[in-house]
Amino acid sequence: MELQPVTRIAPSILSADFARLGEEVRNVISAGADWIHFDVMDNHYVPNLTIGPMVCKAIRPCTDAPIDVHLMCEPVDDLIPQFAQAGANIISFHPEASRHVDRSLSLIRDHGCKAGLVLNPATPLSVLDHVMDRIDLILLMSVNPGFGGQSFIPSTLDKLRATRLRIDAWQEKTDSTILLEVDGGVKTDNIAQIHEAGADTFVAGSAIFGQKDYAGVIAAMREQIAGVHRS
Ligand SMILES: O=C(CO)[C@@H](O)[C@H](O)COP(=O)(O)O
Numbered sequence: 001m002e003l004q005p006v007t008r009i010a011p012s013i014l015s016a017d018f019a020r021l022g023e024e025v026r027n028v029i030s031a032g033a034d035w036i037h038f039d040v041m042d043n044h045y046v047p048n049l050t051i052g053p054m055v056c057k058a059i060r061p062c063t064d065a066p067i068d069v070h071l072m073c074e075p076v077d078d079l080i081p082q083f084a085q086a087g088a089n090i091i092s093f094h095p096e097a098s099r100h101v102d103r104s105l106s107l108i109r110d111h112g113c114k115a116g117l118v119l120n121p122a123t124p125l126s127v128l129d130h131v132m133d134r135i136d137l138i139l140l141m142s143v144n145p146g147f148g149g150q151s152f153i154p155s156t157l158d159k160l161r162a163t164r165l166r167i168d169a170w171q172e173k174t175d176s177t178i179l180l181e182v183d184g185g186v187k188t189d190n191i192a193q194i195h196e197a198g199a200d201t202f203v204a205g206s207a208i209f210g211q212k213d214y215a216g217v218i219a220a221m222r223e224q225i226a227g228v229h230r231s
Contacts, residue, residue: 092116143184152185164198
């Protein structure tokens with residue numbers, strides 16, 4: 001899968017109706033979403049427990065859209081091949097949850113997936129220093145991981161700007177593409193500001209699944225994004 005430098009909306013199925021998960025996946029993609037964001041929580045790295053590779057495999061036939069797996073688990077290496085086999089396209093993990101970040105990133109690519117690194121609100125950008133050539137995506141958490149429905153942490157905007165500068169400098173030097181995704185508290189009324197600060201990929205859970213009209217919310221988000229002219 002080639003990752004293109006355009007914007008994309010990735011609904012987090014953490015806020016979907018789990019009793020009708022396949023239908024929710026189909027509906028949200030028909031409503032205009034680009035990716036399915038798949039939150040994996042282990043009740044160890046984060047204080048919540050969600051879904052694993054079996055559920056990823058179960059929803060894989062429901063859509064051709066990329067499945068964007070966010071591992072909030074520790075350790076991660078055993079799960080990477082399992083999610084790749086279950087049909088994940090992108091796998092991201094937190095550097096604090098792997099003893100060997102470089103190895104885990106390579107493992108993801110070796111299994112044919114795009115590799116992402118996730119930074120918590122208090123994780124410094126320096127974790128990116130020696131792995132820019134190993135990553136396809138940087139996911140900045142704009143809430144502390146573990147739950148949907150939290151409020152966007154405003155300091156994420158400065159962090160996004162700093163990350164954007166790093167990515168742009170890297171892309172210019174290497175002619176490669178790294179996506180900048182943001183996750184937590186993304187809504188129609190703040191998505192323009194988030195895009196303006198540098199994000200190109202937007203995870204939204206409660207903002208989309210909390211409404212009946214998924215297509216309406218996604219269209220409103222796209223309209224807000226389109227109104228931003230980044231230099
Ligand atoms: O990974 C997480 C939370 O840990 C997120 O993906 C949330 O699920 C996003 O939910 P909203 O903040 O958009 O409701």
